[in-house]
Each structure stands twice: as C-alpha cells, then as structure tokens.
Amino acid sequence: MTVRTRVVAPWVRTRLRSAPGGAVALALLVAVTAFLAAALPLAVDRYGDAGLHRSMEVAGPARTTVQLYSASAADLLLTPEEREEQLREDPIADAHARILALPGRSLPVDREQSSYGVRTTRPLEVADPWLAMPDAVPPQFHLAAPSGLAGHTRLREGRLPKAADDVTSATAAVEAAVTAETARNLHIGVGSVLHVPAAERGPLAVRVTGIVEPRTPQGAYWSTSSVLRTPYLTTVPDDPMRSQYWVAALLLPADAAPALAATAGEPERYWMLPPDVSALHAHDLSRLTSAVASFDAGPLLQRARTAASAPVETETALDEVFAEYTGLRSAIGPLVAVAAFGTGTVAAVVLLMAGGLAADRRRAELTLLRARGASLPGLTGRLLAETTVVAVPAAALGLAAARLALTGGRLPYAAVAAGAVALLASVALPLRAVAAHRAVRVHAARDDITSARPSRRRTVAELTLLTLAVGAVVALRTRGTAQDGQGASGDELVSLAPVLVGMIAALVLVRLYPLPLRGLARPARRLRGVVGPLSLARAGRGTPGSAVLPLLALLTALTTAAFGGSVLTGVADARDRAALLTVGADARLEAASAMPSGLADKVGRVSGVDDVTPVNVALYSYPDDGRLTVPVAAVDPAGYAALTRHTDIGAVAADELKAPEGTEPLPALASPAVADRYGTRPFRVRLDGGGYLTVRIETVRERTPAIVGDEFLIVDRAGLPDPSAPPTALLLTGSHPDAAALRKAAGDAARVQLRTERFAEYIDSPLQSGAERIYTAAVAAGAGYAVLALLLTLLRAAPERAALLARLRTMGLTRAQGRRLLILESLPQALLAAVGGTITAWSAIRLLSPGIDLTTIAVSTASSPAGRAALRTDPVSLLLPALTVVALTVGIAAAQAWWTGRRGSVRELRAGDAR
Structure with missing residues (x-):
C-alpha cells in the first residue's frame, strides 16, 4: 500500500509568489536606502582625501617636505679628510636608503621626488663683473650637489656637469649646471666661469657646462628649495636705498660635493623626504601627525641619526599643514553630521513604518494563524525569513551601486551601513507582528x-x-x-x-x-x-x-x-558679504597711478554696469605727526553716498562728506582706529602724490567701500589740490557685470576685481x-x-x-x-x-x-x-x-x-x- 504524503509549499516562496508587489517595493526601498547609507561614508572619505590633497598642494613642497640635515657645526671637530669623506656620495646615498625606509606605512614617501646631497647653508657672493647686478650689488649663489640631476632635468644647451675622479677640498675647478631661468636672469651661458670665494685659498672656479629645464618644476625635488630652480631678487639688509641683488644656485654633480668643503658656505648633508600626496588619507591623519612628530623629536629622528651616523636635525611644516586641515575638517564635520543623523533617522523611521504597514495589512492573516495555534517564535522566524530573503540581496545591490558610483573610501564602513539597513528592514515586520500579536485574540x-x-x-x-x-x-x-x-x-x-x-x-x-x-x-x-x-x-x-x-x-x-x-x-x-567687503562693490578697477581719461565712461557702457563711482586713493598719506601712514580716498559725495547705500557698507549721507565752499578743514569720514588716534581736531595730511589737506573727522564708520582695511579717511574730492585729477579706482555697481568686457575695456591700465569671482575663490x-x-x-x-x-x-x-x-x-x-x-x-x-x-x-x-x-x-x-x-x-x-x-x-x-x-x-x- 502506497502512502502519499502531501508536500507543503515553503512559507517564503508562497508569500513572495502571492504578494510580489510588496516584495518588490520593499526591495526597492531597501536598495535605495542601502545605497544612500553606504554612499555617505564613501563620499565623506572621498571629499576628505581630496581636501587633504588640496591642502598639501596649496602648502607646497617647501612646507610639506620633511628635510633632514646634518648640521655643519657638528663637523668642525673632524679633520679635513674626514669631512671630505662624509661629503662623498656613497655614504650619503647609503644613509638615504636607510632613512627612506624608516617611516614605512605611517608616512608614505614619494620616492621619485625624494633626494639627497650636499648644499651650502650660506649664499656666497660672486663678484664676476659680467653677472647681472641691478643696483651694482654682486649676486650671491648657493652651491648644491643634489642626487639624480640627470633624471630630473631636460638638457637645453651644453652637457650635464661631470666630476673629476677624485674631488677634494683642494680641487680648484669644478663643473656645474644652471636652470634656464637662472641663466636668463643672471646672464649666464654655457662656458661661463664663476669664481666662488673659498675660505683659506684662492676662489673655486665653477664652469657652467649646461643649461637645464626641470622636468617637474612644481615637484618636491625642485620646489622644496625653490632657489635651485628660480633665482630671486632681495634687498641689502639695513640699506636705506633698498638696493637689490640676485640670489641663485649652481648645480654641481653629486661626486663634486667634497669641493664645497673649501668654501665659506658651511656645507651640510641633507635628505629630502616628500610625502606621497596620492597615498595620504584623511582618516589616517592621526597616524600621519604622529609620524611627523616622531621625525621632529621622537623615535624616527633617533633612528635617522643612527642611519646617517651623524647628529641629524629635522625641518618641516607638515605638522602645521595637518593642523590647518584638521581645523577645517573639525569645523565642517559636525554640520555634515547633522544632516546625516537627521536623514538617517527619517530613513530608519520609514523602514519601520513600511514594516508596520505590512503588519497592519496582514493583521487578519496573522490573527488567524495565532488563533489556529501558531507559536509566536515560529511566526516570528517565518516573517524574519520572508523579509530577510528580500532585504539582504537588495542591500547588497545598494552597496555595490554605491561602490561603483564612489570609488575609493573605506569599504568596511559602507558595508556596515548597508548591513544596518538590511537588518532594520528585516526585523521591522517581525517586531511589529510580535508587538501586535503577543496574545491570541479574534476581535480588537x-x-x-x-x-x-x-x-x-x-x-x-x-x-x-x-x-x-x-x-x-x-x-x-x-x-x-x-x-x-x-x-x-x-x-x-x-x-x-x-x-x-x-x-x-x-x-x-x-x-x-x-x-x-x-x-x-x-x-x-x-x-x-x-x-x-x-x-x-x-x-x-x-x-x-x-x-x-x-x-x-x-x-x-x-x-x-x-x-x-x-x-x-x-x-x-557669508561668502557674498565677504566678497562684497573685499571688492567694495560689484566690480572694482584699480590702478597704481592715475587712470586714462575716458576710462570711466568706457567702463560705464559695459553690459551689466549700472553706475560708476570714481575714487582717488592715496594709500601712503602722512598725517601731521609724520610717523604713521593712513590711506586717504577722495570721492564725489553724492555718488559715494549712493554706493554705500547700495552695498550697505558704512552707509553715509552726502551732506556728511560735502566740503564747504572755499574753506577748510574738510569734513572726513574715518575708521574707529583713525578717529581714536586723531580725535575731532583739525589736522594736516600730506598725500603720497603731493599736496596737503586739512581735515576734521566728523563721521566714523567701521567699514567703507573705497578702502579695505581698519584704517581710512574719506574726503570730498572737491577739496583736493587738483580736483580734476583722474581717478585711481572705479567702483562699479550693477547686476552681473561682464567680466571679459571689463577686462577688455581696462586693458593694462587697471586691475579688475569682480565680486562674483571673489565669491567663487572662497570655495x-x-x-x-x-x-x-x-x-x-x-x-x-x-x-x-x-x-x-x-x-x-x-x-x-x-x-x-x-x-x-x-x-x-x-x-x-x-x-x-x-x-x-x-x-x-x-x-x-x-x-x-x-x-x-x-x-x-x-x-x-x-x-x-x-x-x-x-x-x-x-x-x-x-x-x-x-x-x-x-x-x-x-x-x-x-x-x-x-x-x-x-x-x-x-x-x-x-x-x-x-x-x-x-x-x-x-x-x-x-x-x-x-x-
């Protein structure tokens, strides 16, 4: 006799087949919610890393590179032979290999831009008469013997310098290269010989054999010490004439470094460790900061001294860059978290409401099952399986979509967020059912x-x-x-x-x-x-x-x-107000001297310009005490009053500025600092362009459109020694002035600033x-x-x-x-x-x-x-x-x-x- 057993269809399959619409709706809700939940930590990591990289780029290699150097004063006790041996390339290269491995993963180092070598710490004056001397002051040169010069340059003229077989401090002549900018500014060509003064012997002859171009001018190799790439003008200290002279660099081959020991430039060994910006992550900031602190005065510095076999010191501003970024992130993070917590709460409530709606729709069904003997744990387990089989794949799909949309970031955090969504969606219906059907009932x-x-x-x-x-x-x-x-x-x-x-x-x-x-x-x-x-x-x-x-x-x-x-x-x-205060109007044209006649009329015809307010600004005017300068702006009272009302910057009435007919002193608008200093008594002001004014401060305002700063004086231009003098600045008001047309109209006569451009710069x-x-x-x-x-x-x-x-x-x-x-x-x-x-x-x-x-x-x-x-x-x-x-x-x-x-x-x- 054959006994037929009746196969009962599984609960989950039956429910999904009987109500596919509800399952699809739940899956869609979970997928979208999981996508948003997973995308949040990925997006935070992404913009955090981008912000850190941007901070590093703005700071530049001069601040972010960790520079290790052996102080030249520590070599004074060595014999000349020992000093020459320390300056040779092989021991410095061996120390560099060991130092480069010290930070490991705690501070990723850009090995391609890393360098080592020998450099003089003091520039040396070279008095060859054919060199460029702007004020008859001889230029000064740093001598450097960096590693990898051939790999970081492109040869423009001549050849790269070479060192003799055995260079010592007694070597009388060496070869060097200069960058194209150095050659152009200081009149150096291939074959030029510079005579660098030595300490206890005749000058060191440096023959220029090649002119090179940096392959990556903004990289750490060239920009940590930018004088290697670009010469600069500086002034003679304590010179009342402010005479200028050039400071540049001569690039010697690494094997020629011992020759620097004979100069008075106090040569030192150095090792440059620029961080690999692309490998830095904002979430590792505490570890990165600790590594920099360890290099500054900690275990890594001690290991570097052991690796270099010398009293090595550290110089870097990388910790300051990290601190600045941390301050920016600390101010922004809580604001983003407000939106994240609020949206997360609403999403969680919606998931719970979706489970509650499903439980209410199935109230009669669940009540009947409980009345027929279904146990509460068994019913809960079946409902949990029913929602889990829909929620978990949907959450995985949302996580995968978030990962595809936002590359980078930490996947575990995104997975936890998506998992939390799946968990909440899975338990919402069972928990609501348990709460509603704890007791067996027929009618409610x-x-x-x-x-x-x-x-x-x-x-x-x-x-x-x-x-x-x-x-x-x-x-x-x-x-x-x-x-x-x-x-x-x-x-x-x-x-x-x-x-x-x-x-x-x-x-x-x-x-x-x-x-x-x-x-x-x-x-x-x-x-x-x-x-x-x-x-x-x-x-x-x-x-x-x-x-x-x-x-x-x-x-x-x-x-x-x-x-x-x-x-x-x-x-x-806040950005718009800051931009307005910086520019003083919707647009500003400013020149170092008087503007060409007719420029104001030309600018006034530009599209988007409604009004033009001319201003004569004398930035370095001296009041009667003659010790402190005060910026003075001469304006037309009626037009300037209208400008202050339009911009809402220190609004003033025209009558408060209008000069009396043929009498002095002129009424003046001043900042609180100037008003506190000079009071209400009349005093004379010598304008930096010549001529004198006698003014009396009658109105005080915190800010004014014509001059940006905490100190200013505003007077009626009718009281100037030459009232018809062309303006030095034009303040423009209007809706969206045409930037291109303004710059075309101004040409080289004035610098153009726009409020909208300043607004964009704040981001x-x-x-x-x-x-x-x-x-x-x-x-x-x-x-x-x-x-x-x-x-x-x-x-x-x-x-x-x-x-x-x-x-x-x-x-x-x-x-x-x-x-x-x-x-x-x-x-x-x-x-x-x-x-x-x-x-x-x-x-x-x-x-x-x-x-x-x-x-x-x-x-x-x-x-x-x-x-x-x-x-x-x-x-x-x-x-x-x-x-x-x-x-x-x-x-x-x-x-x-x-x-x-x-x-x-x-x-x-x-x-x-x-x-």
Whole structure:
C-alpha cells in the first residue's frame, strides 16, 4: 500500500509568489536606502582625501617636505679628510636608503621626488663683473650637489656637469649646471666661469657646462628649495636705498660635493623626504601627525641619526599643514553630521513604518494563524525569513551601486551601513507582528486617539526618552553657551540635536493632539451636515503609538531641511558679504597711478554696469605727526553716498562728506582706529602724490567701500589740490557685470576685481564643496523620505477610507462631500506636523546657533572680512517644507477621493467587507 504524503509549499516562496508587489517595493526601498547609507561614508572619505590633497598642494613642497640635515657645526671637530669623506656620495646615498625606509606605512614617501646631497647653508657672493647686478650689488649663489640631476632635468644647451675622479677640498675647478631661468636672469651661458670665494685659498672656479629645464618644476625635488630652480631678487639688509641683488644656485654633480668643503658656505648633508600626496588619507591623519612628530623629536629622528651616523636635525611644516586641515575638517564635520543623523533617522523611521504597514495589512492573516495555534517564535522566524530573503540581496545591490558610483573610501564602513539597513528592514515586520500579536485574540477594539488612555508602560517609556532627550539638549546648550560657540561644535550632541528636539516634539504633540479634538467634538455635533462631525471623528482614529513614528519622521525631516537650508543660506550669505567687503562693490578697477581719461565712461557702457563711482586713493598719506601712514580716498559725495547705500557698507549721507565752499578743514569720514588716534581736531595730511589737506573727522564708520582695511579717511574730492585729477579706482555697481568686457575695456591700465569671482575663490577646498554637496543630498534625501513617510501614513488608511466613501455614497454622499471629508480628515494631522515641524526647526536652529560657526565652511579660514558667520533662521527653509507637507496631504486626499469615485461603490464595498 502506497502512502502519499502531501508536500507543503515553503512559507517564503508562497508569500513572495502571492504578494510580489510588496516584495518588490520593499526591495526597492531597501536598495535605495542601502545605497544612500553606504554612499555617505564613501563620499565623506572621498571629499576628505581630496581636501587633504588640496591642502598639501596649496602648502607646497617647501612646507610639506620633511628635510633632514646634518648640521655643519657638528663637523668642525673632524679633520679635513674626514669631512671630505662624509661629503662623498656613497655614504650619503647609503644613509638615504636607510632613512627612506624608516617611516614605512605611517608616512608614505614619494620616492621619485625624494633626494639627497650636499648644499651650502650660506649664499656666497660672486663678484664676476659680467653677472647681472641691478643696483651694482654682486649676486650671491648657493652651491648644491643634489642626487639624480640627470633624471630630473631636460638638457637645453651644453652637457650635464661631470666630476673629476677624485674631488677634494683642494680641487680648484669644478663643473656645474644652471636652470634656464637662472641663466636668463643672471646672464649666464654655457662656458661661463664663476669664481666662488673659498675660505683659506684662492676662489673655486665653477664652469657652467649646461643649461637645464626641470622636468617637474612644481615637484618636491625642485620646489622644496625653490632657489635651485628660480633665482630671486632681495634687498641689502639695513640699506636705506633698498638696493637689490640676485640670489641663485649652481648645480654641481653629486661626486663634486667634497669641493664645497673649501668654501665659506658651511656645507651640510641633507635628505629630502616628500610625502606621497596620492597615498595620504584623511582618516589616517592621526597616524600621519604622529609620524611627523616622531621625525621632529621622537623615535624616527633617533633612528635617522643612527642611519646617517651623524647628529641629524629635522625641518618641516607638515605638522602645521595637518593642523590647518584638521581645523577645517573639525569645523565642517559636525554640520555634515547633522544632516546625516537627521536623514538617517527619517530613513530608519520609514523602514519601520513600511514594516508596520505590512503588519497592519496582514493583521487578519496573522490573527488567524495565532488563533489556529501558531507559536509566536515560529511566526516570528517565518516573517524574519520572508523579509530577510528580500532585504539582504537588495542591500547588497545598494552597496555595490554605491561602490561603483564612489570609488575609493573605506569599504568596511559602507558595508556596515548597508548591513544596518538590511537588518532594520528585516526585523521591522517581525517586531511589529510580535508587538501586535503577543496574545491570541479574534476581535480588537476600535482605535480612537480621543478616548484612548496610554498604558503605564508606555508612559514610563515616553518619560524616560523625554528625560534623556531634554538632558542631552540642556547639556548641549550649556556647553555651547559656556564655550562661546567653540567647544560645542565638535560635540556629537550638535549632530543629534535636531533628532533629539524632534523626539521631544513628537512625544509632546502626540500627547497634546487629542485635546483639541476632544474640545471640538461636542460643538461639531451641532453642525448641519455629516462632513464636519464625521471628518473630526475620523481624525481621531488610530492609536497614540501609531502616530509617533510618522510624526517623528516628519518633524525630523522638516527640522533637518530647515536647518540645512539655514546652513546653506548662511554660508552663501557669508561668502557674498565677504566678497562684497573685499571688492567694495560689484566690480572694482584699480590702478597704481592715475587712470586714462575716458576710462570711466568706457567702463560705464559695459553690459551689466549700472553706475560708476570714481575714487582717488592715496594709500601712503602722512598725517601731521609724520610717523604713521593712513590711506586717504577722495570721492564725489553724492555718488559715494549712493554706493554705500547700495552695498550697505558704512552707509553715509552726502551732506556728511560735502566740503564747504572755499574753506577748510574738510569734513572726513574715518575708521574707529583713525578717529581714536586723531580725535575731532583739525589736522594736516600730506598725500603720497603731493599736496596737503586739512581735515576734521566728523563721521566714523567701521567699514567703507573705497578702502579695505581698519584704517581710512574719506574726503570730498572737491577739496583736493587738483580736483580734476583722474581717478585711481572705479567702483562699479550693477547686476552681473561682464567680466571679459571689463577686462577688455581696462586693458593694462587697471586691475579688475569682480565680486562674483571673489565669491567663487572662497570655495578653496574640496572639503568645503564636498561637504556642501553631501549636505544638499542629505537634505534632499530626507525630504524624499518625509514624503514617503507621509504616503505610507495615508496609504495605511487608504483601504478603510475607500470603503467608507463607498458606504457613504450609497447613503447619498456626493463626490464633492467625499472629497471634503478626506481632506478635512487628513488636515488636522498635516497641520500638526507642519506647525510642529516649523516650531521644532526654529527651536533647533536657536538651540544650535551659539555653537555653530559657519565662517570656516564659508571662506575656508577661521576669520572672514565679514566677521563671524552665525547660523540664523531662513524663512524660506523654515516655511516652505511645512507648507509642502500640508499641500501634499491635501493633494493626496483629493486624489484618493477622485480615484475612489471613478471605481464604483460595489467593488469598494466588497473589498471593504473582505478586509
């Protein structure tokens, strides 16, 4: 007898086949969320590394290269033979190989740009008469014997220098090369012989055999000590005539280094260790800083001395570069974290809401399973397997997409973020099902916010969360105020503040929401018609606990959006104000002397220029004491007054500047520093262009458009010795002046500065631009999740609403009344979220403003011409998201009423009865 066993289809396969739409929606939500979660740490690493590389490039090899050198004073006790032996290439090269291996991975070294050799520490005067002497002062030369000269140069003329078989301090002549810039500026050619003075013998003859071009002029080999590549003019110390002379370098072959021992240049051995910029990562900054400190005065320096067999010293500013970058990152990081925490919270709430929606849709199914004997652990395990099989592959797909979109960065952090999304998405449905079906039940009482009384357990949980959140916010406020906004910026509480404030507001508003509904319930019964009382009754449906998550999502999203909009607006305003104060107008033309006649009229015809204000600036004018200079600007009072009002920089009335007819002293506008120094008494000022003025300070302003700085005097140009003198500067106002046309009109007569160009220059570091892009993306993602949370909230009640409308239409309810019913039902919750979100966002911004300084992210430095850039509320960012929530709620309710009216009542009644 054959017994047939019935094969039961697996739970997961059955559920996925029966509800593929829900599985696809969950997979899409998890994939997008995992992509955003994984992309955040990758993007932070990416812009952090780019910002560090940019800081290194701006600092240049002269500051970032670790220079090790053997002090020449330590060689005084050696015999001449021992000194010559130390200066030979082989021992220096062997020491270089050992020193190069010391830092290892703690400080990656660019081996290609690394070098070693011998150089003189003092420039030597060479008095050959055929050399360039601008003020009849002989040039001075550094002598250097660097390694790898052939590999780092391209020969333009002649040949590379060679050393004799055995060069010593007694060698009378050596060969050398010079760069093309040195040759051109100092009149050196192939075959030229320079006579370098020696200490105790005749001069060392240096014959130039070749003129070379650096292969990588900006690399560390040539730019650590730029005199090797480019000569420079300097002035004679303590010379009242400020006479100038050239300082340059002669490049000897490495084997000729012993010849330098005979000179008075105090030669020393050196080893250059430039960091490999491409291998530096911002997340390794603490390790990099420790390595530099170890080279400066630590174990690595001791090992370098052992490797060189000499008392080696270190010189570098790399630690300062790292410190400057750390300061910039420390100021920007908490602001980005605010958006990340806010968006992450909203995304987590949406995932939990998606699980809750699935559990509510399957409430009858799960209730029936529990009634038929399904165990709670068994049901939980099956639901967990059902969501895991969808969430884990979707999260892996999101992680892979993030990795493809953002190369570089630390993959483990991205994997952890994507894994957290998968975990939350997997457990949301089982946890909601466990909470709803702990006890076996068949019927459940109708949920009603207005009549429900929260349990003691929920009250204790809410009070605990509320206490923790309030304590954290108070601690943040106390620290931020006590430390004047400096110490709190790095505190994690700054990042959590919007979430904490949103949590407090959500808990408080959910408790307060039933009160107005209860108060309006009795008066609403007296209204004629069914729409008002019914919509009010419908607005009170649901449990208090079910309203917390949607409200928390909306409040956090609105707070993050308002905070982000305020940050971005504040940064843009700070940059614009700093650019305006630096330029003084929308554009500025400035010349060292008088401008050509007619230039003002020519510039005034350029597209985008509305007004031109001519100014005569005398930067080095001497008041009557003759000790300190004060910049003086002569202006037309009417035009300058209009300029100050337009720019809002030290606004002044024309009457305050207008000179009296034929009398002195002239009324003057001064800065506070100048006013404190000279008071209100009349005093004479000698202009740097000749002539005298007698002025009296009558008006004081902190700033003025004509002169940038803390000291200035502004007078009426009618009081100048020559009132018709051509201006030295033109200040232009207008909407978007044409930069190319302005420069074409100015030609070589004036330098052109534009406010818009200065604005763009303040975005100096990829750390700034990357942080702003992440902030914008995070705020946009938070807004998207807020809309999704709103849709999930409305979707949760959509079947019940459709069935209700169908029943009411059979009783005579019109389509217009049905539309008003759904809108009025949704409006109280939407208004609660909008008003609560606005108040919460305003509170969070006021809370954080003492601890947030936007100056660094705005202008990439700790100080700005416009002063401290503080966080302040932006009305558009505060009100627009809230109004959008209300508009979306009303629109979705109206759309649902319209769609339900098209489908017919019979189908909806059947669907409602089935539910």
